[in-house]
Amino acid sequence: MSKNDVLIQVNQLYKIFGENTNEALELVKNNMGKDELLEKCNCVLGLNNINLDINKAKIQVVMGLSGSGKSTLIRHLNRLIEPTSGEILVNNQDILSLSQKKLIQFRQNNMSMVFQKFALFPHKTVLQNVGYGLAVQNIPEKEWNEKAEKWINRVGLDGYETYFPGQLSGGMQQRVGLARALATDAEILLMDEAFSALDPLIRSEMQNILLDLQNELHKTIIFITHDLDEALKIGDRIAILRDGSMVQDSDPQEIIMHPADDYVSDFIKDINRARVIQAKSIMTRTKVKSSGATVKEDMVLEDILQIMSDAPTKPVTIEDSKGKVTGKIEMDNLIEGMKRPKSQGTNITG
């Protein structure tokens, strides 16, 4: 990735909640931990030296358990929360230096947000909710009605324009939330645990809608979640937060193959590796065609296993999306790949 692809840069971002934050900041910079800080200064460490580059037109997932600071981080990007110290650049513009007026314009034009609890306006109809981001820009009503209508159709809610949010199911409400965020045509979409409140089937459906839309719109999406399966499904990159610090920020495959520490290993412990790991992560690099079948680089191990079970001794050939041979996989590689990585510790059961 070249520097030009980076749309959002977060540099040395600190957030401390409480009084005497300047004093506390010094202590944190001198490596004082979260618990000690709470005891000594009565301050809560929200974010601790976060550095993150977010690429244009990609989905950046930020993951962590509750209290890890992920929702705090995303609210810094549109300054719903002000940092204690640090720098946030969007398109090389320092958003922390924006005046209140410029900030409002920035929020209207450049970023929109989808919320965990939907946060729809209960007294406005679906149409008015979706058009809200446009209405606050004083765009003529007829114009925003048209645009809102378009996005309502796009998320599959045509016919519900005059309903109030309270009359819709959770899944439908979040479609409204999504349409509201898309209607402003902002380049950046912030999604704060957007699908966490939905039940699994609806959640999966919403993830697909999001991926469909992303194929078409190429937004820069920052997606917060605590669900690893969701992160792996939609993320182009995954950053993992713990107690306000960034533990790892990398390609999803990389996180599974090489977790940075025990915290991350713990996170990925329960996933079905065969269904997530792709051929390219475990293959032996070679340009020579092997004796077995030929499969694509991004095929998951489960599917490769299915193919290999017909001829276990023949290694499969791996090719990239253009059909060029890039490697091979043998049965041993498959078994090795499905094993949990070493940094996990010794208590391997079953």
Place this chain on the structure above:
Amino acid sequence: MDWFFNFPDMSRSDLREFKKTVDFAFTDFSRSYGAEIEGFFEPLLMFLVWFEKFFINTPWPLIIFGILVLAWIGSRSIPVVIGTFLSFMLIGYFGMWEDTMSTLAIILVATFLCISIGIPLGIAMARNNKIQAVIVPVLDVMQTIPSFVYLIPVVMLLGIGKVPGLIAVCIYAIPPIVRLTNLGIRLVDKDVLEAADSFGANYWQKLFGVQMPLALPTIFAGVNQTIMMALAMVVIASMIGVKGLGLPVLRAISNQYLALGLMNGLAIVVLAIIFDRVTQKFGLRMQKYRSEGKD
């Protein structure tokens, strides 16, 4: 040990001196500024007189028709409209029409005043904790101080008449609308406000597009309470020269006329019930969006 059994209070002459000073200061104040203050309230007096005359001089069938239409617009309920019709017919039949119209006039003007001062005050309190910290104790005093106590300075300043009566009614009736406006705005869901912020709404867009509409049912409960309290003040206000249903009640107390007191008292109750039902139904209808099914 004398101080232990008798409170070491200020000497009588000092106390008399103190009271005298306060009294004279206020008398001086009202002498030098009374005319200006009266002048300030002149437009209000003219409006009140005009409004009262309008109610009394309009033929009664028109008034009843107007009231019924308003009751229908407010409540959308046939029983409430029928109840209102019967109540006003009875009031008229028992010879209390004119007094009722006077009371109606002062209640409506007082409510209008309370709303136009109270709602902006409530909004300011909701916006700023310091303003809230200043106003809350003032409201506490206004609600708990015996009304006779603030009648004294008001009468000293403005004499006896409609305007001091109106002011007395407003002092008593304004706290609920201020408090409930403040509360209603503060209770608006933080998530929803955050959403408005994230889409770049400015302060006024948030206030009028999100906070006020969502606080409206609470604010309306405040309007309802304000009207009720204004009605409760009618008898006391009549002591300082406000015409209406309070005056006969006052006469009934001093002369022990049971029937007169009962009739006029019940007329006040009936007015209160009508106001209450109509405004409550109206408040409920404003939260239509909270209902489950689509109508």
